[in-house]
Amino acid sequence: MDDRANRLGLEPLLGVAELAEYLGVPAQRxxxxxxxxxxxxxxxxxxxLKFPVSEVTRWLAERDERTGSAGSTYGEVQR
Structure with missing residues (x-):
């Protein structure tokens, strides 16, 4: 699917398990x-449930801006 999506110019989507693994947090989080x-x-x-890679990137950048540090732990999200 990824090769076909790339050929069609579509953005990759992450599933919950993939996103959780990438962020190093449990899927339930x-x-x-x-x-x-x-x-x-x-x-x-x-x-x-799918997450566009660009949305995950935007969300992570927003977290860094809020915490003021690029080295913040992704599991520690400000509520």
Whole structure:
């Protein structure tokens, strides 16, 4: 799918497990962040929850701006 998406010019999407692994947090934390409106914007596609890579990047940059440090731990999200 990734090769086809790239050929079509589509942005890659991350699933909950992929995002959790990338951030080094449990998958449940991704769901908790979503419920509280703290996490990156995701989209429900059928039964799946997907996150555009650009949205994750934007969300991480916003976290760095709020904490004032580029070395912040992604699991420590300000609410």
């Amino acid at each position: 991704i769901y908790d962040w979503r419920l509280t409106g703290v996490g990156p914007r995701g989209y429900r596609l059928g039964r799946e």
